[in-house]
Amino acid sequence: MKNLISASVSLLVLAACASAPSAPAATPEAAPEVMGAAAAEPAAKAWNTLTGERPIVIAHRGASGLYPEHTIMAYKAAIAQGADFIEPDLVMTSDGVLIARHDLYLSATTDIADHPEFADRKVKRQTPFGEQEDWWADDFTFAEIQTLKARQQFQGRAMDYNDQLDIVTFDEIMDLVLAEAAKGRIVGLHVEAKWPGHYTDIGKGLADPILDAMKAKGLKDAGIPVYIQCFEPPFLAEVASKSDLPLIQNMVGAPYAAMMGLDYKLEDITTDGVGADVSYVLGKDGTPTDFVERAHEAGLLVHVYTVRDDRPDAPFTDSRAELQALFEAGIDGVWADFPGTAVEVRDSLED
Ligand code: G3P
Ligand code: CA
Numbered sequence: 001m002k003n004l005i006s007a008s009v010s011l012l013v014l015a016a017c018a019s020a021p022s023a024p025a026a027t028p029e030a031a032p033e034v035m036g037a038a039a040a041e042p043a044a045k046a047w048n049t050l051t052g053e054r055p056i057v058i059a060h061r062g063a064s065g066l067y068p069e070h071t072i073m074a075y076k077a078a079i080a081q082g083a084d085f086i087e088p089d090l091v092m093t094s095d096g097v098l099i100a101r102h103d104l105y106l107s108a109t110t111d112i113a114d115h116p117e118f119a120d121r122k123v124k125r126q127t128p129f130g131e132q133e134d135w136w137a138d139d140f141t142f143a144e145i146q147t148l149k150a151r152q153q154f155q156g157r158a159m160d161y162n163d164q165l166d167i168v169t170f171d172e173i174m175d176l177v178l179a180e181a182a183k184g185r186i187v188g189l190h191v192e193a194k195w196p197g198h199y200t201d202i203g204k205g206l207a208d209p210i211l212d213a214m215k216a217k218g219l220k221d222a223g224i225p226v227y228i229q230c231f232e233p234p235f236l237a238e239v240a241s242k243s244d245l246p247l248i249q250n251m252v253g254a255p256y257a258a259m260m261g262l263d264y265k266l267e268d269i270t271t272d273g274v275g276a277d278v279s280y281v282l283g284k285d286g287t288p289t290d291f292v293e294r295a296h297e298a299g300l301l302v303h304v305y306t307v308r309d310d311r312p313d314a315p316f317t318d319s320r321a322e323l324q325a326l327f328e329a330g331i332d333g334v335w336a337d338f339p340g341t342a343v344e345v346r347d348s349l350e351d
Contacts, residue, residue: 020025036121044350048330050273050296054350056333059083059191059340060306061102065157065337068150070100071165073117075176085225085333090210092199097142098170098209104195105134109162110148118144138202156297156310170210173253174217174224181222188225190303190335192250195346196235207238211245229275229303236271245289248303250275272333273301278313278322280304281329286315286322298328303333309341320345 047077048052062074063081075086088100106112111136121140124133137145150161170191177187210228219226229248230236236247249271251257251264267276280291281304295302303325308318316322318337323345326334331335336342 027266030313041145045123047327050299050330051332052303053203055327055331055346056084056303057339057346058087058189058303058333058335059080059339060087060335061089061336062086063339065309067161068152068156068165069102070168071161071167072159072172073174075168075173078339079176079180079187082343083336084338085117085185085190086173086177086190086191087226087335088168088170089192089194090170090206091194091274092204092206092209093140093142093145094138094207095141096204097140097145098206098213099137099145100170100173101137101170102194103131104137104198106137106140106148107134108153110167111151112148114163115147120191132193138204149192154310159210169215169216174214174219178217178219178222181224186223186225188227189219190229190248191229191236192229193232196230197232197242200234205238207235207242211239211243214349227303236278240270246255246273247271248273248275248301250305251277251280253277266295266300267327269298269300271300275303275305277334278304278307278326281315281320281331282325283313284315286325288325301331303335304331305335306336307336307338309338324349 023093026177046052049055059075059078061069062071063077064070064074067074070088078086089102090098091101091104092098097214101109103109112118118135122133122135124131124245125136130161145167150167151162151167152159173189173202177189180187193206193210200208214226226245226246227238228239228245229250231252232248234248240247249269251274257264276291281289282290282303292302307319307323307326312319312322316325319341321336323342327346327349334342
């Protein structure tokens with residue numbers, strides 16, 4: 001982390017981020033912990049990324065366009081498709097087990113509504129978007145979570161694997177990349193801490209469990225590249241004080257940021273990079289803004305979320321065109337629901 005981030009907008013940031021749903025390129029500051037995959041390979045062309053290395057492809061919740069998100073099947077598919085990093089979003093159970101879920105609430109991506117034994121565990125909570133009645137991951141033990149199965153949440157995608165795949169722990173995800181490394185394939189982890197402020201409020205901060213878990217698994221010794229990302233600056237500041245891992249400050253999407261009066265000043269961001277919505281990088285007409293140039297001038301990597309084959313961002317009607325525009329704009333990485341497409345487009349630009 002380059003410096004300490006102001007936490008003044010953290011609550012607003014939390015609110016906005018929760019609404020959305022590379023061979024790793026080494027950052028200059030964090031090379032020892034960001035070795036491997038693409039970082040070790042010279043790019044076949046001169047990329048206009050921060051480091052000149054090829055941009056990384058981050059499998060967004062695994063190959064979540066094809067399989068229920070955050071399942072071993074989704075992660076394995078992403079690895080098979082050539083993703084440089086897989087992305088676990090992490091929450092924690094009531095008994096302290098880190099599991100991969102995008103949200104604290106469980107109704108959207110699991111079969112919990114079909115478990116009568118949990119019917120009376122549905123409770124209302126106040127969220128940044130108002131009151132929500134749901135089942136919440138931190139109200140359940142890991143043993144209870146293990147009785148659930150994952151579901152695809154986006155209409156129009158394959159539902160064939162619904163209610164068959166387990167909820168995955170962070171340990172299992174680390175074991176997966178360690179097994180790949182043992183076979184000679186280095187795949188990184190782009191780890192997002194979800195709702196860390198909430199966990200801090202209930203006396204169960206996420207930073208130590210995440211850092212301790214990675215240390216226990218020996219990721220660094222195994223050469224597994226790691227980024228830690230979050231929308232909440234205080235969490236990143238805590239991780240910065242406890243490790244030298246490269247950090248990505250996720251930024252609320254431009255339209256939401258404008259609505260909320262947020263004005264990110266790139267020169268004040270102290271992480272190694274930013275996680276930016278596509279709209280920061282490409283304007284409404286699909287042409288590049290000056291965002292990447294300004295971020296690079298500030299020494300920041302730009303990782304961009306999220307490209308989806310079945311939901312390209314306007315004005316694009318083809319995710320390949322969107323990806324090409326992003327890569328040509330100089331981004332350093334992209335989260336993709338269909339990582340194989342992103343790898344294909346990136347690699348085609350090196351031909
Ligand atoms: O973490 C950044 C990227 O994954 C987009 O955010 O909401 O899908 O976790 P989200
Ligand atoms: Ca994420």
